[in-house]
Amino acid sequence: MRLRALGSLKLTLPLMAALLAAVVGTYRFGLVSIWWTVAPTLLLALNLAAAIIANPRFRRQAGLLVFHVALLSLLLFAAYGQLASLTGRVEIAQGQAFSPELVMVQSRGPWHDLSRLEGIHFTQGSLQVNYAPQLLRGGTRSTVYRDEDVATAVVVGDNVPLTQQGYRFYTTPNKGLAAVLVVQQRVGGAAQLGTVHFPSYPLRDWDQQVSWTVPGGAPLQLTLEIDRRPDLSGHWTLDDSLLRGARLALQGADGERQLLVPGDTAKVGEQVVKLEALRLWLGYEVFYNPALSWMLAAALVAVLGLGWHFWAKLWSKPLSTEPVQVKHRSGRWVHT
Amino acid sequence: MVAGYTHEELLLWAGIACYAAATVTQWSGALAGRDNPRSVLLWLSIGVVVFALAIAERWLRLDYGPFLTLYEILLSNLFSLGLIYTLLYRTVPAVRPGALVALPLLLFIGVWITTVSPAPSQLPATYDNPWLWVHVSIGKLFLGAALAAVGVAALLLLRSVPVFFRAITRSGEETLDQSVWRLMAAAFVFHSLMLIAGAVWAQDAWGRFWSWDPLETWAFITWLVLGITLHARVTYNLPHWLGWSMVSVVFVLAFLTFFGVPFVSHAPHKGIL
Ligand code: HEM
Numbered sequence: 032m033r034l035r036a037l038g039s040l041k042l043t044l045p046l047m048a049a050l051l052a053a054v055v056g057t058y059r060f061g062l063v064s065i066w067w068t069v070a071p072t073l074l075l076a077l078n079l080a081a082a083i084i085a086n087p088r089f090r091r092q093a094g095l096l097v098f099h100v101a102l103l104s105l106l107l108f109a110a111y112g113q114l115a116s117l118t119g120r121v122e123i124a125q126g127q128a129f130s131p132e133l134v135m136v137q138s139r140g141p142w143h144d145l146s147r148l149e150g151i152h153f154t155q156g157s158l159q160v161n162y163a164p165q166l167l168r169g170g171t172r173s174t175v176y177r178d179e180d181v182a183t184a185v186v187v188g189d190n191v192p193l194t195q196q197g198y199r200f201y202t203t204p205n206k207g208l209a210a211v212l213v214v215q216q217r218v219g220g221a222a223q224l225g226t227v228h229f230p231s232y233p234l235r236d237w238d239q240q241v242s243w244t245v246p247g248g249a250p251l252q253l254t255l256e257i258d259r260r261p262d263l264s265g266h267w268t269l270d271d272s273l274l275r276g277a278r279l280a281l282q283g284a285d286g287e288r289q290l291l292v293p294g295d296t297a298k299v300g301e302q303v304v305k306l307e308a309l310r311l312w313l314g315y316e317v318f319y320n321p322a323l324s325w326m327l328a329a330a331l332v333a334v335l336g337l338g339w340h341f342w343a344k345l346w347s348k349p350l351s352t353e354p355v356q357v358k359h360r361s362g363r364w365v366h367t
Numbered sequence: 368m369v370a371g372y373t374h375e376e377l378l379l380w381a382g383i384a385c386y387a388a389a390t391v392t393q394w395s396g397a398l399a400g401r402d403n404p405r406s407v408l409l410w411l412s413i414g415v416v417v418f419a420l421a422i423a424e425r426w427l428r429l430d431y432g433p434f435l436t437l438y439e440i441l442l443s444n445l446f447s448l449g450l451i452y453t454l455l456y457r458t459v460p461a462v463r464p465g466a467l468v469a470l471p472l473l474l475f476i477g478v479w480i481t482t483v484s485p486a487p488s489q490l491p492a493t494y495d496n497p498w499l500w501v502h503v504s505i506g507k508l509f510l511g512a513a514l515a516a517v518g519v520a521a522l523l524l525l526r527s528v529p530v531f532f533r534a535i536t537r538s539g540e541e542t543l544d545q546s547v548w549r550l551m552a553a554a555f556v557f558h559s560l561m562l563i564a565g566a567v568w569a570q571d572a573w574g575r576f577w578s579w580d581p582l583e584t585w586a587f588i589t590w591l592v593l594g595i596t597l598h599a600r601v602t603y604n605l606p607h608w609l610g611w612s613m614v615s616v617v618f619v620l621a622f623l624t625f626f627g628v629p630f631v632s633h634a635p636h637k638g639i640l
Pocket of ligand 1: 038039040043075076078082083086088089095099200312345554555591593594595597598600
């Protein structure tokens, strides 16, 4: 009896209306807490589960039952997917291997085990992005090697993510130039390799500089001087030809400037800084959701169930064609 | 080119003229009490073919389909809504009286497009995806079914207008009401499929299947209101006028979602930079 009350259709409509109000409220009026939408959804799920068990109408209409069970499953899969999901970003320079520390986590479900990322191995290869006039971005081609082995190259970009261990890496518009630097604490001492990423290119074409502190040393201003600037008013391709002839300027607090091309070294205080190479870096969106295929399957089954239901209830029957006699009396509608 | 007009413009105006002729034929028939569905069908069919030619001409010239700008979306819907409506008009006699409302709505899109810039854009790389086709085609089926439904529903709602009243009398209220709900059921199935295909595409293109961007939010609102409408009808003994009004609300929401939201928001849905 209680189950029947919980599964009452009279509850469904107000709950759906509450969900609608929550979605509109979140969108238009910026309700911040996600509970405004989660609470009515949870209540709808309860209402639906109770109805599926207790409402005899579902037993009489198989298509309708399939639709609503699939809808409930979709909610459950979506919830599980959220709890187990990970979204994040990672920026990787050409020649650099992926490592879990590079991932900037944006959202992580409580059931997601970050150590899973250790199973991922790839190295960034070459990158090409096509542009039309006015910086309209065309296709992106990013070559990626598994296990640093050139024979395992795959090309990803746009609609094709790199997939490993259930993680998907999507190329993004975020990309730019990078300087690979080797720092020696003193001449002949141990060397430390690092990569400095400059601001996104071509978005911040005019601003190719970053502040950087030499490990264990002084703060520096790094500026990239690019000779082969693309003509942004035409069609062009962003790739590593942009880096040909480019130089790196190091400027210390005292205003002294040193210009390096790859292979050059500069002395900065006690340390020696070598410009190993100039490269491109690419930003990826990292996405993990183990429920993705299950959600898709549930959604498709739901639509099939719905089609079945409407076929049985509505579409398979001829429209009644009785010419109803009606009279128009002062704007009112009367059957005779 | 004729007197400074491009082929596309000439075809556009010709298509609009055909839809206008269909509208006038439908209305004059209703006013005279003598329906002339064959002439209406003929004008509609010619209009659909002419709009198909306009799209083909533009597509060949620009090398991308009508998917991006407001002008392109309006043009592509003049074709697709016209085609779906023509097929329904031909095969389901019960939707015909609704043409008194549905055809002016179609014509409204035709007038609107003449005020919109036809300047081309560039297709983002993520649009090179088969799911775009699935998503867009099913969306068109949804809107076509909703247009046919709202035509009949609005007619039923506005029956105090004598010409509508006579049109209803000839077909029978019961038949018309049933056709509204059959079309709305189909619209719900298509809308659900459109959301699914859109989510698959979004996952490929932007690395997320759903992110409540303005277009997704509005599409979800339309779907939910349609679900509420179908539910309300089977749960409560809704007065007819309320059911038909809810159908009209669904159509207005869908119309705003298709032709308003993508062009007032700079959502990532466009995917350029
Ligand atoms: C959450 C709790 C829900 C419950 C308890 C529930 C229950 C029911 C029941 C019992 C029916 C059959 C009515 C009848 O034919 O007599 C029905 C029909 C239907 N429901 Fe639901 N439902 C729920 C959620 C939803 C949702 C979220 C949607 C989609 C927005 C939905 C869409 C439909 C549709 C389209 C029909 C068919 C209406 C028709 O036959 O015209 N339901 N529901």
